[in-house]
Amino acid sequence: MAISANDKINEWLSKLDSALKNRDSKAAAELFAEESYWRDFVTFTWNLKTLEGHTEISSMLDATLDTVQPENWTLEGDASEADGITEGWVRFETASARGEGHLRLNSDGQAWTFLTAAYELKGHEEAKGATRPKGVEHGARGKHKNWLEKKLQEEAELGYKKQPYCVIIGGGQGGIGLGARLRRLNVPTIIIEKNERAGDSWRNRYKSLCLHDPVWYDHLPYLPYPDHWPVFAPKDKIGDWLEMYAKIMELNYWSSTVCNKAEYDEANKEWSVHVERDGQEVVLKPKQLVMATGMSAVPMVPKFPGMDSFKGDIHHSSKHPGGDQYAGKKAVVIGSNNSAHDICADLWENGADVTMVQRSSTHIAKSETLMDLALGGLYSEQAVANGITTHTADMIFASLPYRILPGLQVPVYAEMKERDKDLYERLEKAGFMLDFGEDGSGLFCKYLRRGSGYYIDVGASELIANGDIKLKTGQVESITENSVVLADGSEIEADLIVLATGYSSMNGWVAQLISQEMADKVGKVWGMGSDTKKDPGPWEGELRNMWKPTQQPGLWFHGGNLHQSRHYSSYLSLQLKARMEGIPTEVYGQQEVHHLS
Secondary structure: OOOOHHHHHHHHHHHHHHHHHOOOHHHHHOOEEEEEEEEEEOOOOOOEEEEEHHHHHHHHHHHHHHHHOOEEEEEEEEEEEEOOEEEEEEEEEOOOEEEEEEEEEOOOOOEEEEEEEEEEEOOOOOOOHHHOOOOOOOOOOOOOOOHHHHHHHHHHHEOOOEOOOEEEEOOOHHHHHHHHHHHHOOOOEEEEOOOOOOOHHHHOOOOOOEOOOOHHHOOOOOOOOOOOOOOOOEHHHHHHHHHHHHHHOOOOEEOOOEEEEEEEEOOOOEEEEEEEEOOEEEEEOOOEEEEOOOOOOOEOOOOOOOHHHOOOEEEEHHHOOOOHHHOOOEEEEEOOOHHHHHHHHHHHHOOOEEEEEEOOOEEEEEHHHHHHHHHOOOOOHHHHHOOOOHHHHHHHHHOOOOOOHHHHHHHHHHHHHHHOHHHHHHHHHOOOOEOOOOOOOHHHHHHHHHOOOEEEEOOHHHHHHOOOOEEEEOOEEEEOOOEEEEOOOOEEEOOEEEEOOOEOOOHHHHHHHOOHHHHHHHOOOOOOOOOEOOEOOOOOOOOOOEOOOOOOOOEEEOOOOHHHHHHHHHHHHHHHHHHHOOOOOOOOOOOOOOOOO
Protein backbone atom coordinates (compact mmCIF):
# COMPACT_ATOMS: atom_id res chain seq x y z
CA MET A 1 0.00 0.00 0.00
CA ALA A 2 1.32 3.46 -0.95
CA ILE A 3 2.51 5.66 1.89
CA SER A 4 0.51 8.86 2.22
CA ALA A 5 2.11 12.29 2.03
CA ASN A 6 1.24 12.86 5.70
CA ASP A 7 2.93 9.63 6.71
CA LYS A 8 6.08 10.52 4.77
CA ILE A 9 6.41 13.88 6.52
CA ASN A 10 5.57 12.43 9.94
CA GLU A 11 8.07 9.60 9.54
CA TRP A 12 10.83 12.05 8.58
CA LEU A 13 10.01 14.36 11.51
CA SER A 14 10.06 11.39 13.89
CA LYS A 15 13.52 10.39 12.69
CA LEU A 16 14.74 13.96 12.99
CA ASP A 17 13.34 14.26 16.51
CA SER A 18 15.04 11.04 17.56
CA ALA A 19 18.40 12.08 16.11
CA LEU A 20 18.23 15.52 17.73
CA LYS A 21 17.27 14.15 21.14
CA ASN A 22 20.21 11.73 20.92
CA ARG A 23 22.45 14.65 19.95
CA ASP A 24 23.39 12.66 16.85
CA SER A 25 24.14 15.43 14.39
CA LYS A 26 25.47 13.05 11.77
CA ALA A 27 22.29 10.95 11.80
CA ALA A 28 20.18 14.10 11.53
CA ALA A 29 22.26 15.38 8.61
CA GLU A 30 21.89 12.06 6.80
CA LEU A 31 18.13 12.64 6.68
CA PHE A 32 18.91 15.33 4.12
CA ALA A 33 19.71 14.75 0.46
CA GLU A 34 23.26 15.27 -0.76
CA GLU A 35 22.08 18.55 -2.29
CA SER A 36 19.98 20.04 0.48
CA TYR A 37 19.28 23.32 2.23
CA TRP A 38 18.27 24.13 5.78
CA ARG A 39 17.24 27.77 6.09
CA ASP A 40 16.98 28.89 9.71
CA PHE A 41 15.51 32.12 11.01
CA VAL A 42 16.48 32.64 14.66
CA THR A 43 15.42 29.23 16.07
CA PHE A 44 18.67 27.23 15.92
CA THR A 45 21.22 29.89 14.97
CA TRP A 46 19.95 33.20 16.42
CA ASN A 47 20.76 34.35 12.91
CA LEU A 48 19.36 34.26 9.40
CA LYS A 49 21.40 31.41 8.04
CA THR A 50 21.21 28.83 5.27
CA LEU A 51 23.12 25.58 5.75
CA GLU A 52 23.93 23.68 2.56
CA GLY A 53 24.64 19.95 2.54
CA HIS A 54 25.48 17.38 5.20
CA THR A 55 28.68 18.93 6.52
CA GLU A 56 27.22 22.39 7.16
CA ILE A 57 24.05 20.96 8.71
CA SER A 58 25.96 18.61 10.98
CA SER A 59 28.36 21.36 12.09
CA MET A 60 25.49 23.69 12.94
CA LEU A 61 23.75 21.01 15.00
CA ASP A 62 26.96 20.12 16.84
CA ALA A 63 27.30 23.74 17.90
CA THR A 64 23.68 24.48 18.84
CA LEU A 65 21.77 21.40 20.01
CA ASP A 66 22.71 21.53 23.68
CA THR A 67 21.29 25.02 24.10
CA VAL A 68 18.48 24.95 21.53
CA GLN A 69 16.89 21.68 22.76
CA PRO A 70 14.39 21.26 19.89
CA GLU A 71 11.31 19.09 20.44
CA ASN A 72 7.63 18.49 19.63
CA TRP A 73 8.00 18.28 15.86
CA THR A 74 4.56 17.98 14.29
CA LEU A 75 2.95 18.24 10.88
CA GLU A 76 0.48 21.12 10.64
CA GLY A 77 -2.48 20.44 8.37
CA ASP A 78 -2.11 18.01 5.48
CA ALA A 79 0.99 17.43 3.41
CA SER A 80 0.89 17.41 -0.38
CA GLU A 81 2.71 15.57 -3.13
CA ALA A 82 3.50 16.51 -6.73
CA ASP A 83 6.24 15.76 -9.25
CA GLY A 84 8.08 13.52 -6.80
CA ILE A 85 8.24 16.18 -4.08
CA THR A 86 6.36 15.79 -0.79
CA GLU A 87 5.91 18.97 1.23
CA GLY A 88 4.24 20.07 4.41
CA TRP A 89 4.11 22.71 7.13
CA VAL A 90 5.63 21.91 10.51
CA ARG A 91 5.57 23.24 14.07
CA PHE A 92 8.17 22.71 16.79
CA GLU A 93 9.63 24.23 19.97
CA THR A 94 13.05 25.11 21.28
CA ALA A 95 14.13 25.95 24.81
CA SER A 96 13.26 29.61 24.27
CA ALA A 97 10.98 29.83 21.24
CA ARG A 98 8.11 28.35 19.29
CA GLY A 99 8.77 27.79 15.65
CA GLU A 100 7.09 27.04 12.36
CA GLY A 101 8.54 25.83 9.12
CA HIS A 102 8.26 24.06 5.82
CA LEU A 103 9.72 20.77 4.62
CA ARG A 104 10.22 19.33 1.12
CA LEU A 105 11.18 15.68 0.69
CA ASN A 106 12.50 14.19 -2.54
CA SER A 107 11.32 10.89 -4.01
CA ASP A 108 13.79 9.02 -1.79
CA GLY A 109 12.25 10.49 1.35
CA GLN A 110 15.22 12.76 2.05
CA ALA A 111 14.91 16.46 2.80
CA TRP A 112 15.65 18.79 -0.08
CA THR A 113 14.64 22.09 1.57
CA PHE A 114 13.86 22.77 5.23
CA LEU A 115 12.77 26.10 6.71
CA THR A 116 12.69 26.69 10.47
CA ALA A 117 11.53 30.07 11.76
CA ALA A 118 10.72 31.47 15.19
CA TYR A 119 7.34 33.14 15.59
CA GLU A 120 7.32 33.83 19.34
CA LEU A 121 9.48 33.66 22.46
CA LYS A 122 8.27 31.54 25.37
CA GLY A 123 7.08 33.69 28.22
CA HIS A 124 7.19 36.80 26.02
CA GLU A 125 4.28 36.22 23.69
CA GLU A 126 2.41 39.14 22.12
CA ALA A 127 -0.80 40.00 23.94
CA LYS A 128 -3.48 39.33 21.34
CA GLY A 129 -6.76 37.51 20.90
CA ALA A 130 -7.75 35.89 24.16
CA THR A 131 -4.80 37.52 25.96
CA ARG A 132 -5.41 41.05 24.73
CA PRO A 133 -5.44 43.78 27.41
CA LYS A 134 -8.77 44.70 28.95
CA GLY A 135 -8.21 48.41 28.40
CA VAL A 136 -10.08 49.45 31.51
CA GLU A 137 -10.23 48.57 35.19
CA HIS A 138 -13.83 48.50 36.38
CA GLY A 139 -14.86 49.56 39.85
CA ALA A 140 -14.21 52.58 42.05
CA ARG A 141 -10.48 52.86 42.82
CA GLY A 142 -9.96 56.53 43.50
CA LYS A 143 -8.00 58.80 41.19
CA HIS A 144 -6.27 57.00 38.34
CA LYS A 145 -4.85 57.78 34.89
CA ASN A 146 -6.88 56.98 31.82
CA TRP A 147 -5.46 55.76 28.50
CA LEU A 148 -4.69 59.22 27.14
CA GLU A 149 -2.97 60.36 30.33
CA LYS A 150 -0.80 57.24 30.36
CA LYS A 151 0.06 57.75 26.68
CA LEU A 152 1.02 61.40 27.21
CA GLN A 153 3.10 60.48 30.25
CA GLU A 154 5.00 57.85 28.26
CA GLU A 155 5.64 60.32 25.44
CA ALA A 156 6.90 62.93 27.89
CA GLU A 157 9.24 60.57 29.74
CA LEU A 158 10.68 58.22 27.10
CA GLY A 159 13.99 59.59 25.90
CA TYR A 160 14.18 62.07 28.77
CA LYS A 161 13.50 60.50 32.17
CA LYS A 162 13.51 56.94 30.83
CA GLN A 163 15.78 55.55 28.14
CA PRO A 164 14.52 53.46 25.21
CA TYR A 165 15.96 49.99 24.81
CA CYS A 166 16.01 50.46 21.05
CA VAL A 167 16.33 53.46 18.73
CA ILE A 168 15.36 53.15 15.07
CA ILE A 169 16.94 55.67 12.69
CA GLY A 170 14.49 56.17 9.83
CA GLY A 171 10.74 56.50 10.08
CA GLY A 172 9.69 55.21 6.67
CA GLN A 173 7.72 52.02 6.16
CA GLY A 174 10.60 49.88 7.47
CA GLY A 175 11.07 51.76 10.73
CA ILE A 176 7.32 52.04 11.28
CA GLY A 177 6.67 48.32 10.70
CA LEU A 178 9.53 47.26 12.97
CA GLY A 179 8.41 49.80 15.56
CA ALA A 180 4.95 48.24 15.56
CA ARG A 181 6.35 44.77 16.20
CA LEU A 182 8.56 46.01 19.02
CA ARG A 183 5.60 47.86 20.54
CA ARG A 184 3.63 44.62 20.59
CA LEU A 185 6.57 42.95 22.35
CA ASN A 186 6.84 45.73 24.95
CA VAL A 187 10.29 46.82 23.83
CA PRO A 188 10.65 50.57 24.64
CA THR A 189 11.51 52.08 21.27
CA ILE A 190 11.87 55.52 19.71
CA ILE A 191 11.74 56.04 15.94
CA ILE A 192 13.78 59.00 14.67
CA GLU A 193 12.52 60.69 11.48
CA LYS A 194 13.85 63.94 10.01
CA ASN A 195 10.66 64.71 8.07
CA GLU A 196 7.75 66.61 9.59
CA ARG A 197 5.18 63.81 9.34
CA ALA A 198 5.19 60.05 9.13
CA GLY A 199 4.82 59.19 5.46
CA ASP A 200 6.68 62.25 4.19
CA SER A 201 9.41 60.03 2.77
CA TRP A 202 6.73 59.09 0.20
CA ARG A 203 4.91 62.42 -0.04
CA ASN A 204 8.12 64.29 -0.86
CA ARG A 205 8.94 62.20 -3.95
CA TYR A 206 8.02 63.12 -7.53
CA LYS A 207 4.30 63.55 -8.15
CA SER A 208 3.68 60.53 -10.40
CA LEU A 209 5.26 57.95 -8.07
CA CYS A 210 3.15 54.88 -7.35
CA LEU A 211 4.07 51.52 -5.90
CA HIS A 212 5.16 49.11 -8.62
CA ASP A 213 4.43 46.07 -6.44
CA PRO A 214 0.79 44.95 -6.08
CA VAL A 215 -1.25 45.56 -2.93
CA TRP A 216 -1.25 41.90 -1.83
CA TYR A 217 2.56 42.04 -1.64
CA ASP A 218 2.70 45.27 0.34
CA HIS A 219 0.68 44.93 3.56
CA LEU A 220 2.20 46.22 6.80
CA PRO A 221 2.37 44.00 9.92
CA TYR A 222 -0.93 43.45 11.75
CA LEU A 223 -3.06 45.85 9.67
CA PRO A 224 -3.62 44.83 6.03
CA TYR A 225 -4.90 47.40 3.59
CA PRO A 226 -8.69 47.41 3.23
CA ASP A 227 -10.06 45.35 0.36
CA HIS A 228 -10.94 48.43 -1.73
CA TRP A 229 -7.29 49.60 -1.72
CA PRO A 230 -5.90 50.12 -5.25
CA VAL A 231 -3.61 47.47 -6.71
CA PHE A 232 -0.84 50.06 -7.14
CA ALA A 233 -1.07 52.72 -4.43
CA PRO A 234 -0.08 56.34 -5.18
CA LYS A 235 2.69 57.79 -3.04
CA ASP A 236 0.51 60.23 -1.10
CA LYS A 237 -2.00 57.51 -0.28
CA ILE A 238 0.83 55.38 1.11
CA GLY A 239 2.09 58.39 3.05
CA ASP A 240 -1.31 58.90 4.68
CA TRP A 241 -1.57 55.20 5.50
CA LEU A 242 1.83 55.24 7.23
CA GLU A 243 0.88 58.32 9.24
CA MET A 244 -2.38 56.71 10.33
CA TYR A 245 -0.64 53.42 11.08
CA ALA A 246 2.00 55.06 13.31
CA LYS A 247 -0.75 56.75 15.31
CA ILE A 248 -3.03 53.73 15.65
CA MET A 249 -0.14 51.46 16.62
CA GLU A 250 0.83 54.02 19.29
CA LEU A 251 4.44 54.34 18.19
CA ASN A 252 6.88 56.70 19.86
CA TYR A 253 7.59 58.51 16.63
CA TRP A 254 9.88 61.53 16.84
CA SER A 255 9.27 63.45 13.63
CA SER A 256 11.15 66.63 12.68
CA THR A 257 14.10 65.10 14.54
CA VAL A 258 17.59 64.85 13.08
CA CYS A 259 20.18 62.32 14.17
CA ASN A 260 23.54 64.09 14.14
CA LYS A 261 25.84 61.36 15.40
CA ALA A 262 26.02 58.13 17.36
CA GLU A 263 28.78 56.53 19.43
CA TYR A 264 29.10 53.08 20.98
CA ASP A 265 30.32 52.63 24.54
CA GLU A 266 32.04 49.25 24.61
CA ALA A 267 32.28 49.24 28.41
CA ASN A 268 28.56 49.83 29.03
CA LYS A 269 27.37 48.10 25.84
CA GLU A 270 25.17 51.03 24.90
CA TRP A 271 24.88 53.80 22.35
CA SER A 272 24.88 57.55 22.70
CA VAL A 273 22.60 58.81 19.94
CA HIS A 274 22.69 62.59 19.57
CA VAL A 275 19.51 63.98 18.03
CA GLU A 276 18.12 67.48 17.57
CA ARG A 277 14.47 67.79 18.59
CA ASP A 278 12.47 70.97 19.08
CA GLY A 279 15.65 72.99 18.72
CA GLN A 280 17.45 71.13 21.51
CA GLU A 281 20.00 68.33 21.58
CA VAL A 282 18.76 65.14 23.19
CA VAL A 283 21.16 62.28 23.87
CA LEU A 284 19.48 58.88 23.82
CA LYS A 285 21.14 55.85 25.44
CA PRO A 286 19.72 52.72 23.82
CA LYS A 287 21.27 49.28 23.94
CA GLN A 288 20.24 48.57 20.34
CA LEU A 289 20.47 50.83 17.30
CA VAL A 290 18.64 49.94 14.08
CA MET A 291 19.46 51.61 10.78
CA ALA A 292 16.11 51.61 8.96
CA THR A 293 17.25 54.22 6.48
CA GLY A 294 16.27 52.07 3.50
CA MET A 295 18.16 50.98 0.42
CA SER A 296 17.45 54.38 -1.14
CA ALA A 297 19.12 56.29 1.66
CA VAL A 298 22.51 57.55 0.45
CA PRO A 299 22.23 58.93 -3.11
CA MET A 300 25.06 58.03 -5.45
CA VAL A 301 25.86 61.36 -7.11
CA PRO A 302 28.51 61.04 -9.83
CA LYS A 303 31.08 63.80 -10.36
CA PHE A 304 31.01 64.53 -14.08
CA PRO A 305 33.51 67.12 -15.34
CA GLY A 306 31.83 70.49 -15.80
CA MET A 307 28.85 69.85 -13.53
CA ASP A 308 29.42 73.11 -11.68
CA SER A 309 29.15 75.10 -14.89
CA PHE A 310 25.65 73.85 -15.82
CA LYS A 311 23.21 76.79 -15.89
CA GLY A 312 19.99 74.81 -15.65
CA ASP A 313 18.61 72.62 -12.88
CA ILE A 314 20.59 69.52 -11.91
CA HIS A 315 19.62 67.15 -9.11
CA HIS A 316 19.56 63.53 -8.03
CA SER A 317 16.35 61.58 -8.66
CA SER A 318 15.69 61.51 -4.89
CA LYS A 319 15.28 65.31 -5.03
CA HIS A 320 13.14 65.45 -8.17
CA PRO A 321 9.99 67.48 -7.49
CA GLY A 322 7.95 66.32 -10.48
CA GLY A 323 7.66 67.34 -14.10
CA ASP A 324 4.99 70.03 -13.97
CA GLN A 325 7.52 72.89 -13.76
CA TYR A 326 9.50 71.72 -16.80
CA ALA A 327 6.92 72.02 -19.59
CA GLY A 328 8.67 72.98 -22.83
CA LYS A 329 12.12 72.37 -21.32
CA LYS A 330 14.80 70.02 -22.59
CA ALA A 331 15.30 67.34 -19.94
CA VAL A 332 18.06 64.75 -19.78
CA VAL A 333 17.69 61.84 -17.36
CA ILE A 334 20.92 59.94 -16.74
CA GLY A 335 20.03 56.36 -15.82
CA SER A 336 17.65 53.66 -17.02
CA ASN A 337 16.18 51.87 -14.01
CA ASN A 338 12.87 52.35 -12.16
CA SER A 339 13.27 55.98 -11.09
CA ALA A 340 14.72 57.02 -14.45
CA HIS A 341 11.77 55.54 -16.35
CA ASP A 342 9.20 57.02 -13.97
CA ILE A 343 10.75 60.47 -14.13
CA CYS A 344 11.11 60.36 -17.92
CA ALA A 345 7.43 59.45 -18.29
CA ASP A 346 6.40 62.15 -15.82
CA LEU A 347 8.42 64.80 -17.65
CA TRP A 348 7.02 63.72 -21.02
CA GLU A 349 3.46 63.82 -19.69
CA ASN A 350 4.11 67.40 -18.56
CA GLY A 351 5.30 68.53 -21.97
CA ALA A 352 9.07 68.34 -21.61
CA ASP A 353 11.42 67.23 -24.40
CA VAL A 354 12.95 64.17 -22.70
CA THR A 355 16.10 62.19 -23.41
CA MET A 356 17.13 59.13 -21.39
CA VAL A 357 20.85 58.35 -21.24
CA GLN A 358 21.33 54.61 -20.75
CA ARG A 359 24.79 53.71 -19.52
CA SER A 360 24.32 49.95 -18.97
CA SER A 361 21.76 47.29 -19.83
CA THR A 362 18.47 47.11 -17.96
CA HIS A 363 15.96 44.35 -17.31
CA ILE A 364 12.40 45.30 -18.29
CA ALA A 365 9.40 43.40 -16.91
CA LYS A 366 5.89 44.49 -17.88
CA SER A 367 3.85 44.96 -14.72
CA GLU A 368 0.90 42.82 -15.76
CA THR A 369 3.18 40.01 -16.95
CA LEU A 370 5.25 40.13 -13.76
CA MET A 371 2.10 39.95 -11.65
CA ASP A 372 0.79 36.99 -13.63
CA LEU A 373 3.95 34.91 -13.99
CA ALA A 374 6.08 35.81 -10.96
CA LEU A 375 3.74 37.02 -8.21
CA GLY A 376 0.25 35.82 -9.06
CA GLY A 377 0.51 32.39 -7.44
CA LEU A 378 1.24 33.93 -4.02
CA TYR A 379 0.25 37.60 -4.08
CA SER A 380 -2.98 38.20 -6.01
CA GLU A 381 -6.74 38.19 -5.64
CA GLN A 382 -6.74 34.62 -6.95
CA ALA A 383 -4.18 33.57 -4.31
CA VAL A 384 -6.42 35.05 -1.61
CA ALA A 385 -9.40 33.16 -3.07
CA ASN A 386 -7.30 29.98 -2.92
CA GLY A 387 -6.76 30.48 0.81
CA ILE A 388 -3.17 31.74 0.60
CA THR A 389 -2.85 34.33 3.34
CA THR A 390 -0.12 36.95 3.33
CA HIS A 391 1.75 35.01 6.01
CA THR A 392 1.47 31.74 4.08
CA ALA A 393 2.74 33.45 0.94
CA ASP A 394 5.67 34.96 2.84
CA MET A 395 6.60 31.57 4.28
CA ILE A 396 6.37 29.80 0.92
CA PHE A 397 8.64 32.46 -0.53
CA ALA A 398 11.06 32.08 2.40
CA SER A 399 11.09 28.29 2.01
CA LEU A 400 13.06 28.65 -1.23
CA PRO A 401 16.80 29.00 -0.47
CA TYR A 402 18.58 31.67 -2.47
CA ARG A 403 20.94 29.11 -4.00
CA ILE A 404 18.13 27.43 -5.95
CA LEU A 405 16.08 30.55 -6.64
CA PRO A 406 17.78 31.56 -9.93
CA GLY A 407 17.16 28.13 -11.44
CA LEU A 408 13.49 28.36 -10.52
CA GLN A 409 13.22 31.88 -11.95
CA VAL A 410 14.85 31.25 -15.35
CA PRO A 411 11.80 29.55 -16.94
CA VAL A 412 9.52 32.28 -15.57
CA TYR A 413 11.49 34.99 -17.34
CA ALA A 414 11.97 32.89 -20.46
CA GLU A 415 8.17 32.79 -20.73
CA MET A 416 8.03 36.54 -20.06
CA LYS A 417 10.54 37.11 -22.86
CA GLU A 418 8.34 35.17 -25.26
CA ARG A 419 5.04 36.68 -24.10
CA ASP A 420 6.25 40.27 -24.47
CA LYS A 421 8.51 39.67 -27.45
CA ASP A 422 6.96 42.50 -29.48
CA LEU A 423 7.82 45.13 -26.85
CA TYR A 424 11.35 43.80 -26.42
CA GLU A 425 12.00 43.78 -30.16
CA ARG A 426 10.76 47.37 -30.52
CA LEU A 427 12.86 48.51 -27.55
CA GLU A 428 15.99 46.96 -29.04
CA LYS A 429 15.18 48.53 -32.40
CA ALA A 430 15.05 51.89 -30.60
CA GLY A 431 18.57 51.15 -29.28
CA PHE A 432 17.64 50.14 -25.73
CA MET A 433 20.09 47.69 -24.12
CA LEU A 434 18.09 44.84 -22.57
CA ASP A 435 19.05 42.01 -20.25
CA PHE A 436 17.29 39.38 -18.14
CA GLY A 437 20.06 39.08 -15.57
CA GLU A 438 23.43 37.52 -16.20
CA ASP A 439 21.93 34.04 -15.96
CA GLY A 440 18.43 34.84 -17.25
CA SER A 441 16.92 34.73 -13.75
CA GLY A 442 15.25 38.10 -14.08
CA LEU A 443 14.04 40.81 -11.77
CA PHE A 444 13.87 39.40 -8.28
CA CYS A 445 17.33 37.85 -8.40
CA LYS A 446 18.70 41.13 -9.72
CA TYR A 447 16.99 42.88 -6.82
CA LEU A 448 18.50 40.49 -4.26
CA ARG A 449 21.94 40.64 -5.81
CA ARG A 450 22.30 44.37 -6.34
CA GLY A 451 19.01 46.18 -5.65
CA SER A 452 19.07 47.78 -9.10
CA GLY A 453 19.26 47.17 -12.82
CA TYR A 454 15.58 46.80 -13.68
CA TYR A 455 12.32 48.59 -14.45
CA ILE A 456 8.80 47.31 -13.82
CA ASP A 457 7.10 48.71 -16.88
CA VAL A 458 3.97 50.71 -16.20
CA GLY A 459 4.09 52.64 -19.46
CA ALA A 460 7.48 54.29 -19.96
CA SER A 461 8.87 51.45 -22.09
CA GLU A 462 6.21 52.07 -24.74
CA LEU A 463 7.21 55.76 -24.83
CA ILE A 464 10.83 54.72 -25.46
CA ALA A 465 9.89 52.11 -28.05
CA ASN A 466 7.84 54.61 -30.07
CA GLY A 467 10.34 57.45 -29.71
CA ASP A 468 8.33 59.80 -27.47
CA ILE A 469 11.15 59.51 -24.94
CA LYS A 470 14.43 59.89 -26.83
CA LEU A 471 17.23 57.46 -26.05
CA LYS A 472 20.98 57.79 -26.09
CA THR A 473 23.33 55.03 -24.96
CA GLY A 474 26.85 55.45 -23.67
CA GLN A 475 28.89 56.97 -20.89
CA VAL A 476 28.76 60.62 -19.88
CA GLU A 477 32.00 62.39 -20.74
CA SER A 478 31.21 65.83 -19.34
CA ILE A 479 28.58 68.50 -18.73
CA THR A 480 28.70 71.97 -20.25
CA GLU A 481 26.73 75.11 -19.43
CA ASN A 482 23.73 73.80 -21.36
CA SER A 483 24.33 70.21 -22.42
CA VAL A 484 25.42 66.67 -21.63
CA VAL A 485 28.36 65.36 -23.66
CA LEU A 486 28.72 61.61 -24.18
CA ALA A 487 31.90 59.60 -24.71
CA ASP A 488 31.19 59.28 -28.45
CA GLY A 489 31.23 63.07 -28.76
CA SER A 490 27.49 63.51 -29.16
CA GLU A 491 25.93 66.40 -27.28
CA ILE A 492 22.42 66.63 -25.79
CA GLU A 493 21.00 70.07 -25.05
CA ALA A 494 19.57 70.34 -21.55
CA ASP A 495 17.69 72.76 -19.31
CA LEU A 496 17.29 70.03 -16.68
CA ILE A 497 19.55 67.10 -15.77
CA VAL A 498 18.23 64.39 -13.44
CA LEU A 499 20.83 62.03 -12.02
CA ALA A 500 18.90 58.76 -11.68
CA THR A 501 22.15 57.10 -10.71
CA GLY A 502 21.03 55.01 -7.76
CA TYR A 503 22.17 54.67 -4.17
CA SER A 504 25.18 53.37 -2.27
CA SER A 505 25.30 50.58 0.31
CA MET A 506 23.26 51.12 3.50
CA ASN A 507 26.44 51.24 5.56
CA GLY A 508 27.00 54.67 4.02
CA TRP A 509 24.73 56.05 6.74
CA VAL A 510 26.91 54.34 9.35
CA ALA A 511 29.91 56.18 7.93
CA GLN A 512 28.05 59.50 8.16
CA LEU A 513 26.47 59.09 11.59
CA ILE A 514 29.02 56.95 13.43
CA SER A 515 32.35 56.54 11.64
CA GLN A 516 33.95 55.16 8.52
CA GLU A 517 35.76 52.70 10.76
CA MET A 518 32.45 51.22 11.95
CA ALA A 519 31.05 51.22 8.41
CA ASP A 520 34.06 49.14 7.38
CA LYS A 521 33.67 46.92 10.43
CA VAL A 522 30.15 45.84 9.43
CA GLY A 523 30.92 45.92 5.72
CA LYS A 524 28.71 45.91 2.67
CA VAL A 525 24.96 45.69 3.19
CA TRP A 526 22.78 43.78 0.70
CA GLY A 527 23.65 41.20 -1.92
CA MET A 528 24.27 37.50 -1.37
CA GLY A 529 27.68 36.87 -2.91
CA SER A 530 26.40 35.59 -6.25
CA ASP A 531 29.60 36.74 -7.99
CA THR A 532 27.55 38.72 -10.50
CA LYS A 533 27.76 42.43 -11.35
CA LYS A 534 27.71 44.58 -8.16
CA ASP A 535 27.37 41.43 -6.00
CA PRO A 536 30.89 40.02 -5.57
CA GLY A 537 31.52 36.64 -3.97
CA PRO A 538 32.08 34.64 -1.88
CA TRP A 539 28.65 33.09 -1.59
CA GLU A 540 26.75 34.19 1.54
CA GLY A 541 23.45 32.31 1.22
CA GLU A 542 21.52 35.21 2.81
CA LEU A 543 21.48 38.96 2.29
CA ARG A 544 24.51 40.60 3.85
CA ASN A 545 23.84 42.23 7.22
CA MET A 546 20.08 42.47 6.80
CA TRP A 547 17.78 41.76 9.80
CA LYS A 548 20.49 39.81 11.64
CA PRO A 549 23.52 40.38 13.87
CA THR A 550 26.37 42.36 12.37
CA GLN A 551 30.03 42.48 13.37
CA GLN A 552 29.18 45.45 15.57
CA PRO A 553 27.17 44.38 18.65
CA GLY A 554 23.96 46.34 19.02
CA LEU A 555 23.92 47.60 15.41
CA TRP A 556 21.28 46.29 12.98
CA PHE A 557 20.03 47.01 9.47
CA HIS A 558 16.38 46.84 8.48
CA GLY A 559 14.67 47.64 5.20
CA GLY A 560 13.97 46.22 1.78
CA ASN A 561 10.68 46.38 -0.07
CA LEU A 562 7.36 46.35 1.77
CA HIS A 563 7.13 42.55 1.62
CA GLN A 564 10.60 42.08 3.09
CA SER A 565 10.12 44.77 5.73
CA ARG A 566 6.89 43.14 6.84
CA HIS A 567 8.17 39.57 6.97
CA TYR A 568 11.70 40.01 8.27
CA SER A 569 10.76 42.62 10.88
CA SER A 570 9.25 39.72 12.80
CA TYR A 571 12.63 37.99 13.15
CA LEU A 572 14.51 41.19 13.92
CA SER A 573 12.01 42.13 16.63
CA LEU A 574 12.37 38.70 18.26
CA GLN A 575 16.17 39.02 18.29
CA LEU A 576 15.93 42.43 19.95
CA LYS A 577 13.34 41.27 22.49
CA ALA A 578 15.43 38.23 23.43
CA ARG A 579 18.42 40.43 24.16
CA MET A 580 16.33 42.80 26.25
CA GLU A 581 15.03 39.90 28.32
CA GLY A 582 18.47 38.35 28.81
CA ILE A 583 17.70 35.19 26.84
CA PRO A 584 20.95 33.53 25.71
CA THR A 585 21.41 34.39 22.03
CA GLU A 586 24.66 32.81 20.96
CA VAL A 587 24.89 33.51 17.24
CA TYR A 588 25.91 30.67 14.95
CA GLY A 589 27.53 31.41 11.60
CA GLN A 590 28.28 35.09 12.15
CA GLN A 591 28.73 36.68 8.76
CA GLU A 592 32.28 37.64 7.86
CA VAL A 593 33.14 40.91 6.13
CA HIS A 594 34.53 40.52 2.62
CA HIS A 595 33.56 43.88 1.11
CA LEU A 596 33.49 47.34 2.65
CA SER A 597 30.79 48.93 0.49
